[in-house]
Amino acid sequence: MSDSFLKKSSTNPQGNDARQEPSLNVRKVVAPGKRSAEHLPNIVLLIRFLKPVTWIPVIWSFLCGAVASGAFGWQDIIGIKFLLGMLLTGPLASGTCQMLNDYFDRDLDEINEPWRPIPGGEISxxxxxxxxxxxxxxxxxxxxxxxxLIALYVVIGIVNAHLYSANPIKLKKRLWAGNIIVAVSYLVIPWIAGEIAYNPEFTLQSLSPSLIVATLFTISSTGTMTINDFKSAEGDRQIGIRTLPVAFGDRKAAIIAAILINIGQLMAAAYMLMLDQPSFALIVTLLIIPQFYLQFSLVRSPKTMDVRYNAIAQNFLVAGMLVCALAIKNFRL
Incomplete structure (x- = not known):
């Protein structure tokens, strides 16, 4: 990419020959004190736009689906199919959804996160x-x-990203709907994609265990999405986006999030018992305990504990996902 592709043309108010980009520009100019003072290389801007940290849960869901299929072995990690799956669920599909979110949320980001590439003026x-x-x-x-079929799932995921962020629907304004559709895109779609990638003779019946587990963890993921809303509550309130923290207040929203996180995992553990996998059910249950402990601090101070909670507690949640995937694999053997 050339240096001029991502970065916006700078303007010189004292010169007549300053070149301005003739096409669409960010609608609102961020206050000079809030804009990024640094001019980053294009590759760094692109990486910031794609938000690599958000790829991890989607990649993990694909891995869990592959494991649950019963046809995936750890030697397949270096196989072309798995590498394509990582490329798809990480920088491509997840990156596309993150760019869409930044594009449609540029006005909100001018309030909450003005250093992002679009409101910061680095990407037109x-x-x-x-x-x-x-x-x-x-x-x-x-x-x-x-x-x-995975190509179709990709299209559904991109449509979901539009429904989440784009007006006039903008599901993120509609309390539960936004977090649910993101959780589905992060969990159910990539999990089933992983199943299909390694189980070419799949049927609805064979996919049922993965569908049930992914849906139950979607309940938990809806709670973790709520925790992400604390950081942007002020901007959401100003422009009328009704997230749980805006609608119920920080403390009540944290309690609701904790309940959802725990219920989803407890139901997944119960389903492991239904599959006659008691050892796996016990492990999933034990993994909830450290999360439950951390939730007390989260409820006491949601805005200061949100990042720490997700950084620590989600490790136990995603470990539970893999345990369930291994249980499904064992059930099929």
């Missing part, structure tokens, strides 16, 4: 549109290379 709307279109096409193509 035109160039953001080009990147989103390119990444969307690449995502569908890579999904098709793994399995044609």
């Amino acid at each position: 709307l035109r160039n953001a549109t080009i990147l989103i279109a390119t990444w969307s096409i690449l995502s569908v193509v890579v999904g098709y290379l793994i399995h044609p």
Whole structure:
């Protein structure tokens, strides 16, 4: 990429020959004190736009689906199919959804996170549109290379991202709906994609255990999504986005989030018992205990404990996901 592709043209109020980009620009100018003072290389800007930290749960869900299929062995980690799956669920599909979210939330980000590339003035709307279109096409193509049905799931995920962020629907404004659709996109879609990638003779009946477990963990994930809402509560309140912290207040929202997180995992443990996998059910239950302990601190101070809680507690939650995937694999043997 050339240096001028991602970065917006600078303007010089004292010169007549300063070149300004003729196409779409960010609608609101961020106050000079809030804008990023540094001019980052294009590759760094692109990485910030794609938000690699958000890829991890989607990649993990794909891995869990692959393990649950019963046809995945750890030697497959270096196989082309798995590498394509990591590329798809990480930088491509997840990256596309993150760019879409930044594009449609640019006004909100000017309040909550003005250092992001679009409100910070480092990436223009035109160039953001080009990147989103390119990444969307690449995502569908890579999904098709793994399995044609996965390409369809990629399209559904991109549509979900539009429904979540874009007006007039903008599900993130609608209390539960936004977190639910994100949780589905982060868990159910990549989990089932992992199943399909390694189980070509799949049927609805064979997919049922994974569908049930992924749905139960979606309940838990809806709670973790609520915790992410604490950091942007002020901006959400100003422009009328009704997240749980805005609608119920921080403390009540934290209690609701904790209940959802625990219920989803307890139900998953109970389902492991139904599959006659008591050892796996016990492990999933034990993994809830440290999360429960951390939730007391979260409820006491949601805005100061949100990042710490997710950084620590989610490790136990995702470990439970893999345990359930191994239980499903064992059930199928």
